Amino acid sequence: MNRPLGDDLRELFEREIGAPPPGARQRVLASISHATRRPVRRWQAAAGLVAVLLAAAIVATLLVARENQRTVPGIKPTGVIPWLSLPAQLEAPVVPSPTPSPLPAGTQACTPAQLQVDVLGSNGAGGHVFRSFGFSGTGTTVCFVQGTPAVALFDPSGHVLPFKPRPLFAGSLSTGPVVVEPGPLPDPYTNLKNGQAALTIDWASQPEQCQGNAGVQIAMAKITLPSGGPALTVTLPTAPEAYTCQGLGIGAFEGPPPPVEEPTVLPLPAIALKVPSSVRAGGVLVYQVTLTNGTRQPMDLIANCPNYGEELVLIDPKGGPIRGIKPTFQLNCTPAGTIQPTASLTFEIRLAVPQDEAPGSYKLFFTLGYWNAMTTPTSAPVTISR
């Protein structure tokens, strides 16, 4: 007896989709925090200009201080590091652009007899159906494919369909040579491997795009390499009706994506909070965060300054609305320098509590991290009073 189909589908989607990248929720919420500035009035603009000038002076001073500190490694500040309002740094670090592998010397262009081809996958976007073909070598020789081949499509009766060739609807990824090695055809659900190539074509799939034209069924493709020779024939799976008036998009041969260097996930310190028991609505909650380096490596906070997120969540036994303040800032790292293994540093943090924040028992949640990783939130109780 079948399980409920809904359960099977839920399980299938759970397995195939997985989870978003770590920190996605924080980054999305942080983007809202930064976008909520109110319209600036004239007097506010003037005040803002003064503030900008002051900020510029402060930044210049800090840059000088930072530069000085860089020249004194291992400096350890004493006391509590003061709070400074700094916007969170949520941009991913720039990694070098990957470069494709060079073509081995002496490699010849592939002939049709050296290639095998099959349908790799299908996709749809913008009213177009995209079909991809996977290629690998059949003999014992390495060769290469390059450029855009000629592609002819046929209906189930074997009649050629009147598509005019045009560039691929979404543009081609690359036009460089792609090395093809003898081996299995690409797997539909994984990246291309070295020695495999792919080609994508597209056609219009919506009748509105070709009003007055009848749809056609596509059953077969014949691919002729740029260097000529007999065409490679591929049988195509059933697809929605196609419309020929917008032509046939043909891409260039593509190889596997060059390897991308992933930015390192940096280790994070342990967090301890020291939070006053109460604060007034409209006041500033001043609390302390002690960071302890539990790793064996020094943590250079100047080179890699973490962001912190803080959240005040109302604990309402009656089940009222979940009110919260969730800004994200960057830690004041300039005076902090490096936290040596087993050492600790204490930062002062200030959180402005809105005037209209409902009085009651709250929990302060604090997290620390970078664009691609955050600590588990640490929390402490705090009461907001009128």
Next chain:
Amino acid sequence: MDDEQRLIALAREGDNGAFQSLLGPHVEPACKLAFVMLGDWQEAEDAVQEAALKSWRATKKLREGTSRFRPWFLTVVANECRSRRRGRWFRTLRVAEPRIATQADVADVAAGRADLERAVAALDRSARLLLFLHFYLDLSHEEAGRVLGISGAAAKTRLYRTLRALRPELELETAL
């Protein structure tokens, strides 16, 4: 008025905290929806971030009495994804097509489930998206239809046809 309606009312008045409280639980489902539509996590997160900003700016336009934030926000996310797919930058991410099953996986599961995986993999993107919205995100026909830009009745009809194609012998009354 329940908690969500109170938060919606506050967000309409410009309360950012209320908006973030509304938004928070839906970021992950939104990212998954965007991934299903775009096939790439980084693009998906960018799309959700842009959709969140647009939603915040449009909060005041939320109709008085709007009772559910989730379908409204997911509609904004879906529109953002469609917009990105139409853009010049969009590439057919063949390599990012969600993985359905390897041969080893198939060997481990019952034959019926392997058939289902293959059948889902063969569906077009919009049919897969409809299944995802209804069965994975638990959206009603009306809500899923709104995300897809079609009526609830049309969503129900498409779902019926898709399910019939997936499992012809299925008792559709129970599945729908």
